[in-house]
Amino acid sequence: MADMMTVRLKVNGVEHEGRCEPRKLLVDFIREDLGLTGTHVGCEHGICGACTILFNGEAARSCIMLAVQAEGAELATVEGLMRDGKLHPLQEAFREHHGLQCGFCTPGMLMTALDFLRTNPTPSEREIREGISAVLCRCTGYQGIVNAVRAAAPVLAAGR
Amino acid sequence: MKPPKFEYHAPTSLDEALDALGRYGGDAKVLAGGQSLMPLLNFRLARPAALVDLNRVASLAYIREQDGQVRLGAMTRQRTIEFSPLVAQRLPLLKEATRWVGHLPIRTRGTIGGSIAHADPSAEYPAVLAALEGEVVARGARGERVIRAADLFQTYLTTSLAPDEILTEVRLPAMPAGAGYALEEFSRRHGDFAIVGIAAVVVRAGQRCTMARLATAGAGPVPVRLRAAEEILETEGLGEAAIDAAARRATELVDPDADIHASADYRRHLAGVLTKRALTRAIGVARG
Ligand SMILES: Cc1cc2nc3c(=O)[nH]c(=O)nc-3n(C[C@H](O)[C@H](O)[C@H](O)COP(=O)(O)OP(=O)(O)OC[C@H]3O[C@@H](n4cnc5c(N)ncnc54)[C@H](O)[C@@H]3O)c2cc1C
Numbered sequence: 001m002a003d004m005m006t007v008r009l010k011v012n013g014v015e016h017e018g019r020c021e022p023r024k025l026l027v028d029f030i031r032e033d034l035g036l037t038g039t040h041v042g043c044e045h046g047i048c049g050a051c052t053i054l055f056n057g058e059a060a061r062s063c064i065m066l067a068v069q070a071e072g073a074e075l076a077t078v079e080g081l082m083r084d085g086k087l088h089p090l091q092e093a094f095r096e097h098h099g100l101q102c103g104f105c106t107p108g109m110l111m112t113a114l115d116f117l118r119t120n121p122t123p124s125e126r127e128i129r130e131g132i133s134a135v136l137c138r139c140t141g142y143q144g145i146v147n148a149v150r151a152a153a154p155v156l157a158a159g160r
Numbered sequence: 161m162k163p164p165k166f167e168y169h170a171p172t173s174l175d176e177a178l179d180a181l182g183r184y185g186g187d188a189k190v191l192a193g194g195q196s197l198m199p200l201l202n203f204r205l206a207r208p209a210a211l212v213d214l215n216r217v218a219s220l221a222y223i224r225e226q227d228g229q230v231r232l233g234a235m236t237r238q239r240t241i242e243f244s245p246l247v248a249q250r251l252p253l254l255k256e257a258t259r260w261v262g263h264l265p266i267r268t269r270g271t272i273g274g275s276i277a278h279a280d281p282s283a284e285y286p287a288v289l290a291a292l293e294g295e296v297v298a299r300g301a302r303g304e305r306v307i308r309a310a311d312l313f314q315t316y317l318t319t320s321l322a323p324d325e326i327l328t329e330v331r332l333p334a335m336p337a338g339a340g341y342a343l344e345e346f347s348r349r350h351g352d353f354a355i356v357g358i359a360a361v362v363v364r365a366g367q368r369c370t371m372a373r374l375a376t377a378g379a380g381p382v383p384v385r386l387r388a389a390e391e392i393l394e395t396e397g398l399g400e401a402a403i404d405a406a407a408r409r410a411t412e413l414v415d416p417d418a419d420i421h422a423s424a425d426y427r428r429h430l431a432g433v434l435t436k437r438a439l440t441r442a443i444g445v446a447r448g
Contacts, residue, residue, distance in 0.1 A: 003167070022168030022211070025202070045199035052265050058239070059265040064198035068168055069215060112265055119243075119264075133351050134263030 009070045011036065012080030022068050027051040029067035030077060038078040038107050042136075049135030052108035053077050059115035059134075078107035089155040090114060090148075099148035101139035109135045113149050114156075121157040125150065163201035167210040172217060174299065177326060180212045182301050186323035188212055192235060192274035195266050220273070220328060223247060229331045230254075234273025242267060250334040253292065253341040253361060257284040260343060263351040273327045276312070279319045282353040282378040284343065286313060290383040291359040291375035294332040300325035313382035336371070339363045340446025344438040345377065346430055348421075354378045355422045356430040358410075360438035362398065364446045369393045374406070374438070379414040379431050386413045389435065398443050407436040 008017045011034060018033040025044070030053070031037050039062060042050035046064040053062045054076035081088035090110055093099065100106045109132060116123070116131035123131065128149045129142070137145060169180040169188075181188050187209035191197055200206040214220060220235035223244050230250050232241070241247050242258045261267055261275065261284050275285040276296060288294075289309040296307050298321055312319050321327060335341065345357030357377035363370045372393040374386035389409040396402035416427035 003165075005168070021165070023163040023165055023201075025162070028162075045202050046195060046266070049263075049265065055268070058268040060268050061195075061265055064194050064202070065269070066168070066194075066198075066213075068170070069194075069213065071170075112263075115268070116264055130350050131264060133349060134265050 005068050005071075007067050007071050009072065010074045012076055018067070020067050022066060024067045025063055026053075026065040026067045026070055027062035029070070030062060030075070033067075036077050036079055040104055040107055042104070042108075047136070048105070048108075049112060050105050050108040052111045052135065054111055054115065057115075057118075059112045076111070078110055081110065089159065090117075090152045093148040093152035093155070094145070097148035097151055098144035099140065100144075105135050105137045105139075109137065109145060113152070117149070117153055117156050121153060121160070123149075123153060163198075164204055164207045166201075166208055168213065169210060170213045170216050174217055174219060174326065174328065177212050177214060177217055178299060178301065178324075180210070181326065182324050184208075184210050188323075190214060190277070190326060192277070193237065193270035194274075195262065195270040196274065196278045196280070214273075214326070225250065225334065229333050232272050232330045232332070234277075234327045234329060235271050236273075238262075238267035238270045238272065238275070239264070241272060251292070251332055253335060253343060253359060254285075254288050254332065256341065257288045257343045257359065260284050260345055260350075260354070260357070266351075272330050276330060277319060277321060277327045279313055279317050279382070280353065281316055281381050281383070282355070282357070284345070284354065284357060284359075284377055287357060287359045287375045287377040287383045288343070289330070289332070290385050291361055291373045292332045292335070293373075294330060296327050297329040297331065298322075298325040299328050304328075306331075309383075310385070315381040335361065336363050338447035339371075340442035340444065342438040342441035342445070344434045344441070346434060356416070356427050356434055358431065358434040358438040360435070360442040362393065362439065362442045362446050364398055364443065364448045366448075367397045367399060369398050369402075372406075374410065374435060376410075376414060376431060379416045379427055381417070384414055386410050386435070388413055393439070403436055403439045403443070406439060407432045410435040 040050040042048035051063040171177040189208040191213040220233040222233040345354035361373040372390040389406040411432040
């Protein structure tokens with residue numbers, strides 16, 4: 001196809017290259033072309049937050065970005081959180097505090113919470129609620145997620 | 161849900177961007193943060209022949225002070241504004257408004273130029289532009305022009321920008337030191353678009369008010385300056401009776417429409433309630 005474009009990017013520290021049409025959404029590129037299906041597709045218009053990733057270190061919705069916009073970018077997805085076979089402290093906190101049930105929103109919830117805690121390392125409960133309101137969860141009623149983020153905050157701050 | 165086909169341009173300078181835009185005679189769209197345009201493309205409510213992506217035009221992202229104004233490049237992200245010390249100091253109303261704009265992962269991408277060019281009637285930045293009597297700079301094939309807030313917003317999602325013009329800069333007069341300010345809004349959930357929002361600025365000298373500004377979001381097709389309500393404060397001062405009178409006047413000055421979120425009457429009611437809240441808080445933090 002004439003209008004295919006090359007995209008070179010780093011995901012979770014690994015270099016990737018792919019070719020796609022300009023209209024390909026970044027989330028579809030991550031899932032279909034790179035095979036990283038941890039990032040979920042939900043509403044596809046920026047509301048639900050399931051597709052949230054880190055784009056050059058900041059949380060962003062990958063369903064309302066184009067893959068071609070990621071040329072030269074560094075992405076982090078949920079697959080990059082585990083280290084040496086061990087859960088990331090934020091994942092550990094989600095498990096400990098029942099921050100997930102079906103798991104559909106979890107990748108987006110984790111990536112959003114990471115950027116939230118990076119920019120607000122000692123949040124109040126109200127701020128946590130506001131921070132995670134960026135992602136919709138239909139299972140937990142949010143309390144477990146709030147507890148998990150609160151518990152993870154000092155652990156992440158100490159590791160920084 | 162996938163966007164329709166389009167040609168894609170990612171220029172690195174404003175001139176290249178204007179060139180690219182000009183080639184499509186109004187059929188191309190500028191892509192800024194994409195937080196409003198991409199959903200429209202995904203739903204295929206927008207079907208432009210081409211997208212001109214401004215994300216690589218580095219010269220459009222800055223915040224600086226000049227001639228008593230704070231000037232923000234159109235591609236300045238909402239998240240950058242949220243953390244800018246200059247904005248905190250000179251435009252505390254803009255900082256406060258930013259925390260109401262969507263959510264963290266929206267603000268990392270969304271831009272001030274996009275928020276204003278998109279002209280969503282419920283958006284916070286257009287209300288701030290109106291309240292502070294700001295202006296925007298637009299560049300097109302015929303050169304550059306400056307558009308005042310009052311001349312920019314035409315109706316729902318419509319501005320006086322021509323299709324081949326790019327909004328390059330937003331200019332907001334620095335707020336007087338000690339000015340009180342507040343943005344109050346009501347939405348179902350923090351981060352959702354406002355059902356109604358009110359931006360307020362007051363400059364006080366004791367119980368007297370030397371300047372009052374009130375502007376709406378969500379209470380009509382464009383942000384509305386509530387001039388007659390402002391005048392009540394400027395003539396009667398900042399006492400409770402004047403605040404109540406201004407809030408009552410606000411309900412008469414707005415002409416909201418009904419939609420699935422709220423009836424026109426409810427919006428009118430909110431305009432009064434939020435005017436009172438915003439003024440009370442603004443007066444509380446005003447020095448002078
Ligand atoms: C879940 C969600 C919640 C949101 N909540 C809010 C909210 O509460 N309040 C709020 O204000 N906004 C909200 N938004 C919208 C968000 O603030 C957008 O960022 C903003 O409306 C558009 O800015 P953008 O940079 O993303 O522009 P884009 O989406 O890229 O563009 C929007 C429109 O403006 C045009 N445009 C953009 N930049 C320029 C320019 N420099 N010159 C000429 N034309 C230009 C585009 O062509 C397009 O038509 C929300 C969005 C989402 C997805």
